[in-house]
Amino acid sequence: MLAIGEFSRFTHLSVRTLRRYHDAGLLVPAEVDTATGYRYYSAEQIPTAQVIHRLRELDVPLADVREIVGSADPDDRASLVADHLGRLEAELDRTRAAVASLRRLLAPEPASLDVELRVVPAMTVAAVEDDVALDDVLGWYAGAMAELDAVVAEPVGAPGGLYDNALFEDGRGHLLVYRQATEPPHVGRVRPATLPAVELAVAVHRGAHDDIEVTYGELGTWVVDNALAVAGPVREVYLVGPRDTADASAWRTEIGWPVFRVGSPDPTDRTSHPV
Amino acid sequence: MLAIGEFSRFTHLSVRTLRRYHDAGLLVPAEVDTATGYRYYSAEQIPTAQVIHRLRELDVPLADVREIVGSADPDDRASLVADHLGRLEAELDRTRAAVASLRRLLAPEPASLDVELRVVPAMTVAAVEDDVALDDVLGWYAGAMAELDAVVAEPVGAPGGLYDNALFEDGRGHLLVYRQATEPPHVGRVRPATLPAVELAVAVHRGAHDDIEVTYGELGTWVVDNALAVAGPVREVYLVGPRDTADASAWRTEIGWPVFRVGSPDPTDRTSHPV
DNA sequence: CTCCACCCTCCCTCGGGGGGAGAGTCCACG
DNA sequence: CGTGGACTCTCCCCCCGAGGGAGGGTGGAG
Incomplete structure (x- = not known):
C-alpha cells in the first residue's frame, strides 16, 4: 500500500489532483483509513492512473474519464475513447477554419458588398x-x-x-x-x-x-x-x-x-x- | 449607434459576452450613456468584434486578445497572433503524443521490465x-x-x-x-x-x-x-x-x-x- | 516522547462562460 | 401624456478543473 505522496511520485499526478480524482470517483484509493482519512493506493492502480493522466491530457471531462476507466467492457471503453477522439478531430477542424478565417480578417481586402x-x-x-x-x-x-x-x-x-x-x-x-x-x-x-x-x-x-x-x-x-x-x-x-x-x-x-x-x-x- | 442587442445580432456574440468584453477592456463600446450605463456600439466596431470572436475560438486568453486588438502596429499584431499559432501547434503535438500513448496504454503488451x-x-x-x-x-x-x-x-x-x-x-x-x-x-x-x-x-x-x-x-x-x-x-x-x-x-x-x-x-x- | 514530514479537510482564487433576480430605461401605441 | 413590454443595467451564484494556503491531525524513526 502506498501513501498518496508515494503514489504521486510514481504516477506524476500531484497529490492535490489525486485527491480530486478520488472525490470525483475517478480513481478511488484501494484503501481509505476510516479513522484518519488517509488514502492508500495499490501498485496495481498505477496503470489506471496513467490512463487517466493521458485522458486528461486530451481534455476528456472528468465525468467521461470516470465512465471510461469504470467500464469493465474493453469494447465500451474503446468506443468511448473513439468518441472523444472524434470530438478532438472536429475541434481541430474548427480550429483550422478559425485560423484561416483569422488570416483573412487580418489581411483585409475591402471588397464592397452589394x-x-x-x-x-x-x-x-x-x-x-x-x-x-x-x-x-x-x-x-x-x-x-x-x-x-x-x-x-x-x-x-x-x-x-x-x-x-x-x-x-x-x-x-x-x-x-x-x-x-x-x-x-x-x-x-x-x-x-x-x-x-x-x-x-x-x-x-x-x-x-x-x-x-x-x-x-x-x-x-x-x-x-x-x-x-x-x-x-x-x-x-x-x-x-x-x-x-x-x-x-x-x-x-x-x-x-x-x-x-x-x-x-x-x-x-x-x-x-x-x- | 447600436444598442447591445442589435450589435449582438450583427456579430453573433451574446449580450453577456459583449458586456464581459467591455469589462475586460477588449471591446469598449463607442459610447456609454453615463446616466443609464447603456452601451452603444458603432458599426465600425463590427470587424473588431469579428477578430475577437475568431481569436477566442482559438482560445487566445482575453488579456492577449486585448493586446492584439489594442496594438496599432499591424506587425506587432501579426507577431502576437503568430506566437499564439505557434502555441497551438505545440499543443497539437502534445495532443498527438497523448493519443499515441493512450492507444498503447489501452492495447497493452505486458512486456516485463528488467x-x-x-x-x-x-x-x-x-x-x-x-x-x-x-x-x-x-x-x-x-x-x-x-x-x-x-x-x-x-x-x-x-x-x-x-x-x-x-x-x-x-x-x-x-x-x-x-x-x-x-x-x-x-x-x-x-x-x-x-x-x-x-x-x-x-x-x-x-x-x-x-x-x-x-x-x-x-x-x-x-x-x-x-x-x-x-x-x-x-x-x-x-x-x-x-x-x-x-x-x-x-x-x-x-x-x-x-x-x-x-x-x-x-x-x-x-x-x-x-x- | 518528540519531532517533523506527511496527510487531512476546508475555503479562496482563476478564467471564461451561463442563469437568474431585481430594478431602471426606451419608445411605439393608444 | 401614460402605459406596457421589450430591452438594458448591475449583482450574485454556479460550472469546470486546477492551484494556494490555512489549520489541524498522524505516522514512525530517533
Whole structure:
C-alpha cells in the first residue's frame, strides 16, 4: 500500500489532483483509513492512473474519464475513447477554419458588398423545423435537408433556411430548412409551412462558410447605414453549396435579414417572430 | 449607434459576452450613456468584434486578445497572433503524443521490465542546473545540453539528468543535466557538481519519451514489490537519444530512482535532497 | 516522547462562460 | 401624456478543473 505522496511520485499526478480524482470517483484509493482519512493506493492502480493522466491530457471531462476507466467492457471503453477522439478531430477542424478565417480578417481586402432591399411575399414551402443547440446545427441541418430531398418530388429553386437569432444569444434556437415545391408534402418531419412576408436586406456570401460572419457584419453595417434595424430570424438561401460543387470558393449563399425602418417598426412581433 | 442587442445580432456574440468584453477592456463600446450605463456600439466596431470572436475560438486568453486588438502596429499584431499559432501547434503535438500513448496504454503488451538495483558512488561531473517550470523543461534541457556539449572537451559515457519530484508536484523544480568528464570545466552556466552516492533502482526505457510514464510506473511497481521506497530526485541517462539517431524506437533511456529499504531509510534528507 | 514530514479537510482564487433576480430605461401605441 | 413590454443595467451564484494556503491531525524513526 502506498501513501498518496508515494503514489504521486510514481504516477506524476500531484497529490492535490489525486485527491480530486478520488472525490470525483475517478480513481478511488484501494484503501481509505476510516479513522484518519488517509488514502492508500495499490501498485496495481498505477496503470489506471496513467490512463487517466493521458485522458486528461486530451481534455476528456472528468465525468467521461470516470465512465471510461469504470467500464469493465474493453469494447465500451474503446468506443468511448473513439468518441472523444472524434470530438478532438472536429475541434481541430474548427480550429483550422478559425485560423484561416483569422488570416483573412487580418489581411483585409475591402471588397464592397452589394446589398439589395427586397420585399418577399409570404410563401408556403416544404419545411423541417425544430429547436436545435448551436453545436448540433451542422448535423441537424444535414439530416433535415436529406429528409427534405427524399420526399419533395419537384423542388423549385434553391434550398434555404431560417435561423433564430437566439441560436447565437442562448446557444440554441429555432431552425427551419425548406424547399419550395408545387405541392409541399406532409411526410415524416417534413410538412408544409408558411413563411411570412418580410422586407429583407439581401447580400450574397461568396465562398465557404468559415467567413460568413464577415458578410453578416457587412450586411449589418449596411443595415445601420440605411437607418434600418433587423427584426427576426435571418434567412439563408443556398444558391450554390456543397450539394452542387466540392469547390468551396464557388459557393454562393444568399443572406436575407428581415429589416424595418427605425421609427416605424414592423407591426409584427420582432423578437419572438415564428420562423 | 447600436444598442447591445442589435450589435449582438450583427456579430453573433451574446449580450453577456459583449458586456464581459467591455469589462475586460477588449471591446469598449463607442459610447456609454453615463446616466443609464447603456452601451452603444458603432458599426465600425463590427470587424473588431469579428477578430475577437475568431481569436477566442482559438482560445487566445482575453488579456492577449486585448493586446492584439489594442496594438496599432499591424506587425506587432501579426507577431502576437503568430506566437499564439505557434502555441497551438505545440499543443497539437502534445495532443498527438497523448493519443499515441493512450492507444498503447489501452492495447497493452505486458512486456516485463528488467529492473536492477545498483549502488552508485558519488561522482563529480560537469553540470548545468536551475529551477525550471514544467512547461519550460524541454527548452531548458536543449539549451543546457548544448552548452555542456560546447564546453566539455572529453565527455565520458552518456549524458544524464536529475529531476526533482517537485517538478510534477508543484509544476516546477530543480533540474540538473550533466556530462561526465575527466576535468569538469567551469564556464558559463557549466560548473563542476558532485552527485551524491545513492542506491538506484534502474530500468531502461525503450523508445520515444511519450510512453516514459509507463516505465516509471513499472519501476514504481517493482520498487513497491521489493519493499523499497523512493528517496530523491530521479536520474535519467540518455544511452541512446535524439543526438544519436532520429529513429525514436531505438532510443534507450536509463531511469534510476534512488531507493531505500522501508524501515531503514536513507540517513540523508529524502525530500529536499540537493540535486 | 518528540519531532517533523506527511496527510487531512476546508475555503479562496482563476478564467471564461451561463442563469437568474431585481430594478431602471426606451419608445411605439393608444 | 401614460402605459406596457421589450430591452438594458448591475449583482450574485454556479460550472469546470486546477492551484494556494490555512489549520489541524498522524505516522514512525530517533
